[in-house]
Amino acid sequence: MSARKPDPRTGDIMLRHWREAVPNDRIAHLIKDSSRGLQRALQMRLARHNVSFGHWVFLRILWVRDGITQRELSEEAGLMEPTTFSALTSMEKLGYLERRKLPHSRKNVYVFLTPAGRQLKKKLVPLAEDVNEIAVQGIDPADVATTRRTLLVMIENIARDESEHADPTRAARMRRMLDVIDNEPTEDTDTKKSTDAFGV
Amino acid sequence: MSARKPDPRTGDIMLRHWREAVPNDRIAHLIKDSSRGLQRALQMRLARHNVSFGHWVFLRILWVRDGITQRELSEEAGLMEPTTFSALTSMEKLGYLERRKLPHSRKNVYVFLTPAGRQLKKKLVPLAEDVNEIAVQGIDPADVATTRRTLLVMIENIARDESEHADPTRAARMRRMLDVIDNEPTEDTDTKKSTDAFGV
DNA sequence: GGCGCATGATTAGCTCTCTAAGCATTTAGC
């Protein structure tokens, strides 16, 4: 039900493209396509500085706080440990970070940015700002806010569904994503102001 | 700029979480996270029927129309040909489809669903409907519509950016995505009504 | 103080996606 009700509210009936009329699906499509688009747009730009999109995710976290374990890094990134592991391995080879064992633990591996890794921030953050700016060009900020709110609820809904479907690992990760989103005050491409606030 | 304007419109100032106040970024985050969430939710369900998420994409297209070439299939899916190729290869092994050369061309390969592949529709489409329904639970349909509209413009913005950045291949794909979105009348999980309309 | 579970790092191997490059066929131009 609920499909293509004529909706006599407004007079622009002809204008009301099916886009707006069709119900639930396609939103998943749109989300996927826009996600891929955004990722590619950033990727293109990062590539010119020899940074892959996968590395970007971890750099962002480390610029805020380094000296943390791989495990913590995984959690903040919302990625599984093997993914983190391989990304860090290649980033270490590129000289962006170092993995060190500290004296008080022979188990944990702590990740530190090198000066090179730290300096990337100045070059890379503006690229992400560009992409975000381009993406929302010409869109009413209120609509962007609505979109943000909607997506957040969708993530919550999906996380709840995952818990109910009894898959503790997945549900936990999903919940972690939400936590991170909630607790990230201003970590990356927010405003110039907040970027400065990190002590770039 | 445009960050955290107080916006005295409403009285719920305290309630206006930073979520709504922060500007451009994080939307990319949210989109990525929700995309992964939606994908995983569907994946979980498809897996129980031995169908991977990658196959779903092509099945959806073929349920509407089969007997098309790999090339056309790639375009409709918005994926590169090698991606299509490998997906089709494994789907053929699973017995969901057949690749046939027709007499009038020794170059083109035409893809046809087998009865098995066609029957999956009845089982799988409801799964996608479930996921979409769960995802938008409790959200004002108007907000979902706004989100859809916003994402569409974002995709357009990114596509335009890609053309400007002189990468014809990428930009072309992005534009194709939009075309497909525009021209897909009722291909999958729309309403029960439209599902029936495909002659399931 | 030692046994065993918990936790962090790693390895192996899978999927999905991409780019780049190859080969085969069809079409177009001279």
Add this chain to the structure above:
DNA sequence: GCTAAATGCTTAGAGAGCTAATCATGCGCC
């Protein structure tokens, strides 16, 4: 009619993500 370009399929190889399994260390409990 024959060569050259365009088109379609395929192969090869990479990256980013995942799960499952393994190994080492740390910690709790008896």
